[in-house]
Amino acid sequence: MQQCCDAYAQAGFGGVSVWRNVVAPNEGGVGLAEAVKIVKGSGLQVPAYVRGGFFPAADAAKRQEAIDHNKQVLDEAAALGAEQVVLVVGAVPGLPLDEARKQVANGIAACLPHAQQAGVKLSIEPLHPMYAGDKSCINRMAEAREICERLQSPWLGIALDVYHCWWDPDLEVEIRLAGEQGTLLGYHVCDWRLETRHLLTDRGLMGDGCIDIAGITQMVRATGFAGLAEVEVFSEQYWAMDQDQYLELIAQRCG
């Protein structure tokens, strides 16, 4: 983590979103105190702490566990100075999607007072429909917007990732609406490889694929969104590269 933050700051990046697995000791992380020390020392902004969510479950006790867990994640995010906790909302095979969606809205509602208390926003990240089976029952910006409209909280918004939403004919309208409603909290970039080799770990770096990233970025910036664009590229291919060279390549592709 120290090495990453040093290298990002050195390369002129403005921030780093922190994944919980590099923080939480039970996930192999450095521990919260150390993580806080590293990010504060780096001078980097922390757009997001990643990730909360996974609200739906077949039984009520598990749903309460998820809510409690999300509150803890919010506290950790506050300690890290993160603006938001990104929510991968969850889905459960066998649980009807409409029921899962209700449980997601209920779970988020139960966390909102804690978000306010922590001073950290919750952002729903719609995930690509290919993840509807077990990762997210919210797959389009419209569905995230509906929850935001229902819960009406300044502590709730949407994180838009081009990978998940680029194909959606309603994308432009939804970005504009999110801008108007003040719910556009995060913007993630990468690319869709035409010959995707793996559903989770074969994202492209900007320019590798077919997404009109410049066009979407323009829509996002037109709303007045002033946050950092976050590069998020799950990729066995890029993870296998020399990571200093990879960072240089990322900087080029951001240009």
Place this chain on the structure above:
Amino acid sequence: MQQCCDAYAQAGFGGVSVWRNVVAPNEGGVGLAEAVKIVKGSGLQVPAYVRGGFFPAADAAKRQEAIDHNKQVLDEAAALGAEQVVLVVGAVPGLPLDEARKQVANGIAACLPHAQQAGVKLSIEPLHPMYAGDKSCINRMAEAREICERLQSPWLGIALDVYHCWWDPDLEVEIRLAGEQGTLLGYHVCDWRLETRHLLTDRGLMGDGCIDIAGITQMVRATGFAGLAEVEVFSEQYWAMDQDQYLELIAQRCG
């Protein structure tokens, strides 16, 4: 093809949708005359001839070629006694999706008089958003419905495949609308494997995955749809099985 049709009829299946690659000699098929002889001899219905479409292209000459090709496909479908030609509408990397969608509507419009003449319907098959890069710029039933509403032809409708559309929160509404508008022309079943290993050739057989097929089938039948449910499972795993045993397994899973 003969072997398949004999086996399907023997196993009590009511029909077979014919893929063009088993018909067209330039794709390795048996030739149209022979294909007609085989299907007519089998007594099987032919819900669909698969597939037309692929309308968008960067230049006008290629778009006209696609239209001409689709007309030929309609003629072949008529010879086979197929009720419909299924359209995988196409998408072109680098061509903006909204432009591609316009070209699709224009291409279909140009084919409709020929469809009427041939007595064969065209059905738009919305493809899963993971195919938006190069196979289909129409990814939800709502988008297919919009084209049907615009073109207003009794020769145009929608083929619903649970694999592509199961995740869509608007699915129930769209199925009902398609029923009301008389545009529900085809119904394809298979399953979504949670650990999908390949984007094209790892579909599940009904029961292997997480789709509520019984629920969707009920919605489809509630519209009055009286067509055959078509089993369509692109799967390296099942293709590698003994195909007689596979046919028995399919029959069980249809039960």
